[in-house]
Amino acid sequence: MSEQTMRAVTVKEFGGPEALTVDRVARPEPLPTEVLVRVHAAGINPVDWKTRAGHGMAGLQTLPLILGWDVSGVVEEVGFGVTTLAPGDEVYAMPWFPRPAGGYAEFVTAPSRQFARKPASLSHVEAAALPLAALTAWQALVDTARVTGGQRVLVHAAAGGVGHLAVQFAKHLGAEVIATAREPRHAWLKELGADETIDYTRQRFEEATGQVDVVIDLIGAADGTDARSVAVARPGGLIVSIPGGVSDALAAAAGQAGVRTSPLLVEPDAAALTAIADLVDSGAVRVEVERTFPLEQAAEAHRLGETNRTRGKLVLEVAQ
Ligand SMILES: NC(=O)c1ccc[n+]([C@@H]2O[C@H](COP(=O)([O-])OP(=O)(O)OC[C@H]3O[C@@H](n4cnc5c(N)ncnc54)[C@H](OP(=O)(O)O)[C@@H]3O)[C@@H](O)[C@H]2O)c1
Numbered sequence: 073m074s075e076q077t078m079r080a081v082t083v084k085e086f087g088g089p090e091a092l093t094v095d096r097v098a099r100p101e102p103l104p105t106e107v108l109v110r111v112h113a114a115g116i117n118p119v120d121w122k123t124r125a126g127h128g129m130a131g132l133q134t135l136p137l138i139l140g141w142d143v144s145g146v147v148e149e150v151g152f153g154v155t156t157l158a159p160g161d162e163v164y165a166m167p168w169f170p171r172p173a174g175g176y177a178e179f180v181t182a183p184s185r186q187f188a189r190k191p192a193s194l195s196h197v198e199a200a201a202l203p204l205a206a207l208t209a210w211q212a213l214v215d216t217a218r219v220t221g222g223q224r225v226l227v228h229a230a231a232g233g234v235g236h237l238a239v240q241f242a243k244h245l246g247a248e249v250i251a252t253a254r255e256p257r258h259a260w261l262k263e264l265g266a267d268e269t270i271d272y273t274r275q276r277f278e279e280a281t282g283q284v285d286v287v288i289d290l291i292g293a294a295d296g297t298d299a300r301s302v303a304v305a306r307p308g309g310l311i312v313s314i315p316g317g318v319s320d321a322l323a324a325a326a327g328q329a330g331v332r333t334s335p336l337l338v339e340p341d342a343a344a345l346t347a348i349a350d351l352v353d354s355g356a357v358r359v360e361v362e363r364t365f366p367l368e369q370a371a372e373a374h375r376l377g378e379t380n381r382t383r384g385k386l387v388l389e390v391a392q
Contacts, residue, residue, distance in 0.1 A: 080177035081370040081388075083137045086126030089371035089378075092176075097138070100174070100181040102151035107184045109163060112196035112391040114175040114367075115142030117204045117233065121374045129170045139370075140175025141166045144190055144199035145391075154184045162196075163187040164349075166203035166340055176370055178390060188345035191352040194359070201359045201385035205233035206348045208338040209288070212312045213241050216334055217286045221246025226281065226304060228297055229290035230266065231257040233385045234314070238288050239264050240357045250281050257383060264358075278303040287311040298322040305331040312336055360384025 076099040081092050102108045120139050122128030144164040147157050157163065167173045167182030174180050190199045213219045225242040229235045230251030242249045243265030251266035258269040270280045277297075283306040291297035292315035299321040301311050307330040313322060317335035326333045351357040362383045365373040367390045377386050 078178035079367060080138045080174065081140070081367060083124055083139060084135055086124065086130055086135075088125070089121075089374040091124055092139070092371045092374065094368050094370075097177070099179050102149055102181045104152040105154060105183055106151040106181045107147050107154060107157055107163075107187060108149040108151075108179055108181050109143065109145045109187070110148045110179055110391070111143045111145040111175065111177060112389075113144050113200035113364075114140045114177075114388040114390055115200040115202070115204065116140075116373050116377055116386040116388060117142065118377065119204070121378050124374065132170050133172050137172055138174035138177050140177070140388075141169045141173045142200050142203045143167070143173070143175045143180055144196040145180075147187075148179065150184065157184050157187065162190040164190045164199040164203055164345065165342065166207055166338070166345075169204070169338060169340055176367065176388060176390075186340045186342055188342040188349060191349040193353045196391070197364055197387050197389060198359050198361055201233070201361050201387050202237075202348065202352070203345060204338060205385065206237045206359075207341055207344055208234045208314065208336070209238035209241050210344050210348060211338055211341070212288050212314065212336055213238060213245060213286070214344075216312055216336055217288075217310050219245045219247050219286055222248070223285040224248045224250065224283070225286045225288065226250045226252070226277070226284045226301070227266075227288045227290070228252050228272075228277075228301070230261055230269075231383050232290060233382065234290050235288075236261070236264060236360055236384050237357065238290075239266050242288075244351065244356050247286075250284065252277050260383070276300070283309070285309050289313050290315065292316045293319050293321065296321070299325040302326050302329050302331050305329070307331065310334060361387050364389050
């Protein structure tokens, strides 16, 4: 065991934001085929605060836990057998998900092939905002719905981390994009490629737009958004239900209407991250970072995230 230690945000008991404490812990060492990455920035996702509170992926973790799945940093050391990365390489990833990855820390280790080259045009903070949200949007639109040009795609919670990337990926795939968000976000969402915007606080979305081929549902059962989405999906269309899987209410309504449904749990995929980096570097996709926090203020970042009003992403700056 290395004598070296590192700063990390740990959870010793599941609970509120105060459960996050900054500690010195042992620095991990890469096994064969793994890399040790010095983390410059760590993205924050709703699954982080859900898990911290004992929900989300808590059942798959052991305490004490270092939270965090999104990292951008620099390869410090490579384990035996690694041939595609070398010390000094700038990489980003969502390693290990849903197993613990320990992203809120100065170092992580993970299989080298879960990492992709960081988009060259982005800072580490911007790159760390991407992996989990971008892979979710990509796996929903590209791998699950197989969206093609001319299709109509409705994105719920379009202003959030996953949503603002889903709008851009759907547009890039040639779709007509309808986005739900509060009105102050509409001009920005149109810049990102939304063709129609709906303020869900003023209008029921199912009364504000015509039939769509695909619904990317980032809300789920709240306000009955999932089952209500059946009303806008064409027969044979698809609702990808992302937050909590396919609820009984959604399954029943969709079954009656001949609408398909799918749950989705994001998976590590370095090849997709490479494709996403190319899109970002080409200028076709951009990432919005609403605010950054130093690692020591992870609890403050969670408090803000849990208000459910984030435009784009929140990111922890780890490197000092
Ligand atoms: N299954 C998976 O693998 C997976 C992966 C990623 C995320 N998720 C889940 O998907 C959800 C979204 O994740 P995220 O990272 O995008 O969250 P986020 O960034 O925290 O989402 C915040 C956004 O949600 C919008 N919003 C809140 N309520 C809304 C509503 N009723 N209708 C439309 N927009 C609403 C807010 O916009 P306004 O202020 O404009 O309302 C805000 O911009 C979370 O529940 C997350 O846990 C699941």
